[in-house]
Amino acid sequence: MKNFFEKTNLYSLILVAVVLLSASIATYFLLQSNDKEHLQANLNLPETLDCFPITVPNMKYGFVLDTFHVTEGTIKSGTFFGDILNEHRLDYTTIDQIVQNTKDVFDVGKLRVDRKFMVLASDTTQAADYLIYEPSVYEYIVFDLKNKDARVEERPITTEERVSAGQIESSLWNAMIDNGMSFDLAARMEDALQWSLDFHHVQKGDQFKLVYDENYIEGESVGIGDLYAAYYKTGDDEYYAIYFESEQEDQKGFYDLKGQPMKKGFLRSPVKYARISSKYNLRRFHPILKRTRPHYGTDYAAPYGTPIYAVGDGVVSRSGYTKGNGNFVKIKHDDTYQTQYLHMQKFAKGMKVGKHVRQGEVIGYVGSTGLATGPHVCFRFWMNGKQVNHLALKFPPAKPLAEEYMPEFEKIRDRYLADLAKVDFPKIDVEEESKEDLALLGNP
Numbered sequence: 001m002k003n004f005f006e007k008t009n010l011y012s013l014i015l016v017a018v019v020l021l022s023a024s025i026a027t028y029f030l031l032q033s034n035d036k037e038h039l040q041a042n043l044n045l046p047e048t049l050d051c052f053p054i055t056v057p058n059m060k061y062g063f064v065l066d067t068f069h070v071t072e073g074t075i076k077s078g079t080f081f082g083d084i085l086n087e088h089r090l091d092y093t094t095i096d097q098i099v100q101n102t103k104d105v106f107d108v109g110k111l112r113v114d115r116k117f118m119v120l121a122s123d124t125t126q127a128a129d130y131l132i133y134e135p136s137v138y139e140y141i142v143f144d145l146k147n148k149d150a151r152v153e154e155r156p157i158t159t160e161e162r163v164s165a166g167q168i169e170s171s172l173w174n175a176m177i178d179n180g181m182s183f184d185l186a187a188r189m190e191d192a193l194q195w196s197l198d199f200h201h202v203q204k205g206d207q208f209k210l211v212y213d214e215n216y217i218e219g220e221s222v223g224i225g226d227l228y229a230a231y232y233k234t235g236d237d238e239y240y241a242i243y244f245e246s247e248q249e250d251q252k253g254f255y256d257l258k259g260q261p262m263k264k265g266f267l268r269s270p271v272k273y274a275r276i277s278s279k280y281n282l283r284r285f286h287p288i289l290k291r292t293r294p295h296y297g298t299d300y301a302a303p304y305g306t307p308i309y310a311v312g313d314g315v316v317s318r319s320g321y322t323k324g325n326g327n328f329v330k331i332k333h334d335d336t337y338q339t340q341y342l343h344m345q346k347f348a349k350g351m352k353v354g355k356h357v358r359q360g361e362v363i364g365y366v367g368s369t370g371l372a373t374g375p376h377v378c379f380r381f382w383m384n385g386k387q388v389n390h391l392a393l394k395f396p397p398a399k400p401l402a403e404e405y406m407p408e409f410e411k412i413r414d415r416y417l418a419d420l421a422k423v424d425f426p427k428i429d430v431e432e433e434s435k436e437d438l439a440l441l442g443n444p
Contacts (some may be wrong), residue, residue, distance in 0.1 A: 061118070061132045061140060062153070068120040068129070075115050081108035088119050088128035090145060098143060102150035106133075106141045137222045159213045159225055163423045168206040172199065175208075179426055185212060188227040190272065192241035192254045195264040197232060198391070200276050200300075206234045209420045229416035230254075242413045246405050257417075259401040259409055266333075266395060267311040267359065269300060270341055270379050271366065277301035277376055279391070296387040297342070297380040304375045306366040308341050310357045311379075319351050325378075326370025329363050338382040343372040 058065040071088070082095045090098075099108055115135060121128040131143040138157070143150045164185075166175040176186050189210060190199050213225030230241040241262045245252035254262040278299035314333035318340075321327050327344035329351055345367025357363060368375045381390035401409055 061142065063120060063130070065120070068122055069124050071119040071121075073117055073119075075111045075113050075117065077113050079111065079113075081111060084117065084119065085128070085131065085145070088121060088131075089125075090127045094127070094145075094148070098145065098148045098150075101148045102143065105150040105152060106135070110135075137217055137220075155217045157222070158216045160216065161211065161228075162214050163209065163211050163419050165207070165209045165423045165425050167208075167425050168202050168204055170204070172202050181210075182221075182224060184224045185210060185227070187272065188212065188224060189230050189232070192227055192230045192243070192262060193232055193239055194268055195262050195266075196239050196241075197234070198268050200269065200274065203234055206232065207425050208232045209423060209425075211416050211419045229420060231420050240417075242409075242416055244401070244405075244409045244412055246408070251401060251405060255401060255409065257413060259406055261400065263359075264395045265312060266337070266339075266390070267309065268391075270308050270311050270339075271300045271302050271306055271377055272309075274300040274302035274306065274366075274376075279389075297340075297378040298389070298391065299376045299378050301374065301376040302366045304345055304366060304368075306375075307362045308344065308364045308366060308377050310359060310361050310363050311339055312337070312359050314339075314357060316351060316353050316355045316357060316363075319347065319353055322370065324371045326372060327364065327367065328370075331357060331363075336384055340380040340382075342378040342380070343367055343370050343376060345369065345375070 073084075081099065082092060085095050085098070086092065102108070111133070112135065115133065117134070118132045119128050120130040120132070128145055130145060132140055133143070134140045137155070139152055139154045141150055141152055164179060164181050166179040166181065168175045169178075172186050173183055176183050189208065193199075209229075209231040210227065211229040212227045214221055215223050215225050226243070228243050230239075232239045240257050241254040242257070243252075243254055256262060276298060278295060310331055312331075312333045314331040316329060317332040317338070318328070318330040325340075325342045327347060328340060328342045329344070329347065330338060330340040332338050341364060343366075344364035347364045348362045351363055366375050366377050372378075379390070380387055381393075382388070383393070
């Protein structure tokens with residue numbers, strides 16, 4: 001009888017196994033069939049895999065943050081590298097070793113206020129494992145605290161070509177901001193058109209269009225890249241600047257529509273974003289001496305420390321201090337032209353007599369030394385040994401593009417002109433403008 005029951009149990013187990021195997025085979029073939037509705041009805045399967053929860057790891061700086069205890073912060077005034085690490089169980093002997101080992105990668109004495117950092121610790125009862133510091137949006141430094149070393153990681157930058165337009169209602173700054181552009185783009189536009197336009201005197205109603213690159217990191221805009229084309233209209237005058245670079249790179253820069261270089265012999269101004277506070281005037285009343293005295297220069301008012309640029313290539317002929325001029329630099333450009341820059345706060349490094357300077361090179365910084373009532377640079381211009389009003393001069397154009405490059409230039413020019421035509425100038429709210437005009441007139 002015992003053998004009978006043992007055999008019966010064995011047969012039962014075999015039968016169950018056969019049934020399960022059959023069910024598995026049937027399920028497999030059902031899964032391979034196209035009758036999904038029948039399959040779902042009989043087996044109660046979910047319609048898609050979306051029904052199953054998927055846990056996405058929290059990644060940053062190349063680390064899975066879920067596996068660490070994370071401390072985030074920003075550098076405060078008076079914060080030191082060693083203080084941060086000491087708070088995370090690193091002794092000062094170890095900290096000093098890390099500082100010495102990593103000084104060629106990053107000088108920890110140059111931590112900047114308001115920059116972000118993060119500390120990662122796998123065990124909060126032990127010393128932290130990593131410290132990550134962001135000196136800029138473009139890169140971050142990973143300090144490996146266990147191995148006492150560091151590395152620089154550059155964030156990948158994606159670039160998108162954009163076309164934007166604006167119209168000046170009050171200032172160039174407002175026109176940029178109101179139309180979603182950064183003021184850095186205004187500087188690029190000024191660089192392209194500065195030999196043709198005086199950006200210290202923009203007018204209401206001036207219009208501009210730009211083709212440029214905008215840089216992105218992780219989908220966030222981080223700044224402006226290259227400027228390719230600029231258009232500016234003031235009154236009845238229109239100006240175009242198209243960037244062109246030959247394959248041999250022997251000719252590159254901004255050119256007008258006919259291939260003439262935008263770059264003339266001299267920059268229009270030695271200071272960016274400044275305003276003219278006093279023009280060339282042979283009968284100006286001197287604010288300090290309190291008497292009429294010729295003013296042979298043009299004063300550009302700007303904050304202390306604003307960079308002053310050489311308006312053209314040349315050699316420093318004088319550099320020093322006088323009671324009237326304060327700190328000043330004089331540059332000889334050729335046998336015809338010389339320029340002088342007065343009232344500097346300080347000189348740029350190496351600005352000695354005999355030094356060769358390039359157009360756009362920083363030669364000093366705005367101050368109020370000498371006979372000056374406030375921070376500005378008095379810019380003086382000599383032609384054939386006589387001081388003249390540089391704003392009234394028209395300089396001959398530079399050498400145009402070589403004929404062999406014109407077909408290539410025209411192809412690039414036409415492409416950017418088509419891009420510029422794609423964008424319209426922003427519409428002006430006529431009703432709002434009328435209200436502003438009435439307010440200015442004093443009407444209710």
